[in-house]
Amino acid sequence: MSILRQFSRLSICPTVKFQLNRNISTTSALTFKITEQLWAEPMKKKKKIDPAIVKAREERRRKKIEKQIRRLEKNARQLKPIDELEVPLHLMDSLKKYKRPPVQLSVEEIEARELLQKEWARYKRDEYMNNIAQVDRIMAAQRRALDRLYEESEDLYNEAIMPDLQLLPYTISGPVATPPIKDYESPDGEYIDVSKKWDN
Amino acid sequence: MLVKTLMRMNITYYHRLLIRSISSKPAWDILTGICIERLPVVTPPLTEMQKKYKEFLLTVEFEKSMKSNHEIQHENDKKQAELFKAESQDVDIDAVNKVTAQDFEDAANEEYSKFKFGNLETDADKKGDKTSTERCLQRHLVLVTQRKLGNDSKTLLPQGHWQEGETLRQTAERIVKEQIGSELQIKFISNAPCGFYKYKYPSEMNGKVGAKIFFYYANYKSGNPTKSKVNWLTRKELDEMLPQKYSNAVKEFLIEETY
Structure with missing residues (x-):
């Protein structure tokens, strides 16, 4: 009904109006009904899965996580090695050679x-x-x-008795063991950079 | 209880007021003196006891230590040399020809003996020049100036009158600039005076009975005095040059030297 009305508004000769004018009745002139729009598909039937398969799937997932956890725990116990903290093996081997005879x-x-x-x-x-x-x-x-x-x-x-705000920062150097030499140019030494590069 | 403490506070307050009103009756000049000290540049000489203990620590450390690579090389060199003498077949020719540990040691010793350390006795020490900070490097030095008091001149710390509207610290900074010159870089250690001295004028001057000197302590940083001749004195010289009572008041807040 409503759709027809809307269409009639657009058309050049409004058909509906004519009909309405001709019939005298309390109900609406057109007696056919349009079903309401549903806009949806009928629901699909749920697939039934075998409970054994579901169980197996769950099991697999749990095992996977457990494995990951185990791997993490294993690594946690093993610390990352620091080269500087490990005594080089050749020094351990030659320890005897470097020992002084005990003093009596x-x-x-x-x-x-x-x-x-x-x-x-x-x-x-x-x-x-x-x-x-x-x-x-x-x-x-x-x-x-x-x-x-x-x-x-x-x-x-x-x-x-007010605090002295200019005092800080306070730096002081000395005294030193030997007097400073005036206009002393320190000789150029060889500088070898042995620090490791950690680029990659 | 509260009333009691309040009363006590009141009493101490009025007591202070009373003291002030009594003591301020005879008017005194307020002066600020500045004690500028150059700290020792070089460590003081070791005492007999310190030398002995240092020796002891060094021997103990040596006994507990491991051999160095240099020592090992020296031992190896000796062994090789003996083998070489005995014309043994185990001689490692490469090891014999290279620079031995002994050679290295000799070269190092020679370089060391060539190096000249700075001399403890500076030019100023040799000339007996007291105006330079480059003297007596192992001792504390205090800056003093000559001042005319009445007819005779006296050796005193730089000092000057406090002016209305200044704090004493500001007075001290102004006096240093006025009397010694602004090129002298110093560092004041506190807003509070570190020492006190008072003396009476022989006769009343401008209605003032005498002077109260509040000393401020500062450390020398750099620069030279430009406006007046100053002397840098060690503790002993201070004792001799300053007026006796004044010297005692100054010594009261200075670190005593033990050597």
Whole structure:
């Protein structure tokens, strides 16, 4: 019905209208019906698969994954070798050749060495105590200066105890073992690059 | 409890105020002194004990060490030479003709003896020139200037008056620029003064009883003073040249040298 109407609108002589004009009735003049559009195919029948085959398929998939996992675990235990960390075999073989004959120390020598170490410990302790005392002295001097500054002016004191933001970064070098030589040109050495290439 | 602590805080605050009001009655000049120190360039000489222990450590290390390739080669060379002398048939001709370990060692020693290390005693040391930083490389040096106080001149650290509106650190930086020159590169270590010294004027000057000097510490980096003659003094020389009490106040915040 609706389609016919739409077509009649397009046609030059509207046929439907004429019919409607001629018949007097409460129902629609055209009594045939158009079925609704379905736009779909009838459903296909489900294929039935043998449950044994399904089971076998599942099994195969599981085995495949398990195999992969096993392979990964095996590799996890074996670390990637690092050349630098492995002692070269030729060095292991010639280890005996490189050993020094063991030193036989006399009793007096051992005694002297032990005494020297004890004396060294005492020496270092004195040095340490001296250092601590010096740090204490210097800190006390600063504390005293700050106290006197506080008595003089609180504003100046507050400025003085602010952190010094220009101090960092702080670099210092030296002292060195021998004095630097002025205008010294270091001789050109041979530079052999032995680092490995890891391009491919 | 809270009231108690509050009261205590109040009391300390007023106590401080009181101290300040009392102490500020006699007016003092505020001065800033700058202690510019050149740190040692070369490590100090080893003491007897350090030398002994170093020797000991070296021998122990040698005893525990493996032979070097050079030593192995030296031993091989000796063996080959003996075989060569005995005219044995095992002589490896190639091994005999090449450069032996001993030759290499001699060449290396010769090169080493030719190399001249920098001299610890610099030109300034030889001339007794105290104005250069290139002296006494193993010691701490402190910069001092000559100042006229009244009629006589004294050796003092660079110092100057604090001006209204400055922090003491700014005063210190200004004084270094004004009195010594801006080419001298130094590094101040802190915003806080590291030392203190006060002295009374012989008679009141501009209504001020005396001067309070707050010392600032800085490290020498590079450059030379341009505006005034300065001396770089070691600890011992400081002790001799500075006025006694002043020297004591300065020594209070300096690292003591043990050699």
